Amino acid sequence: MTVTMNEVLEFIGQLPDAIQISKLQEASARRLRAIDKEASAGLVAGRRARINDSLRPALLRGLTGTVQERNRTGSRAGFLLDEESTRILRRDPRNGEPGRPKYRIPEDTKRFRIPGSGIPVSCLDEIEDD
Incomplete structure (x- = not known):
């Protein structure tokens, strides 16, 4: 299943509270660290x-x-x-x-x-x- 960026943004806009948004931020930060690590592995x-x-x-x-x-x-x-x-x-x-x-x-x-x-x-x- 492919999700578009617009669907992701819509989902984020529907999050009910700061706790859910914080969990999303933590997951995003983990993914950014992984991408950075992959990019600099060489x-x-x-x-x-x-x-x-x-x-x-x-x-x-x-x-x-x-x-x-x-x-x-x-x-x-x-x-x-x-x-x-x-x-x-x-x-x-x-x-x-x-x-x-x-x-x-x-x-x-x-x-x-x-x-x-x-x-x-x-x-x-x-x-x-x-």
Whole structure:
């Protein structure tokens, strides 16, 4: 049996109380987590990826590198920028005031690992090898 989106929306509109709507929200959240997990399953350590437009801070968007280890829940991953993206981030004027950058990248560093707890895997798009 196929259900249309209009039928789903009509069903939701007929729910009698907040408890029923809360149950629907919980089920939706579980499904979204499962979809996100399926979409990022291929992002394992060693894969090349690009940081997509959903990440904040914006100055990291579009940078490329290699996925590192994932955290315990698999929701975040360490990220090692490639040489070109390291150069771009080092020179990006949005990286703070001169002498006080948000990301301190020494001139002799060829590949920079984004510090902190990692990048959300939902903000990484796998780059297919050529």
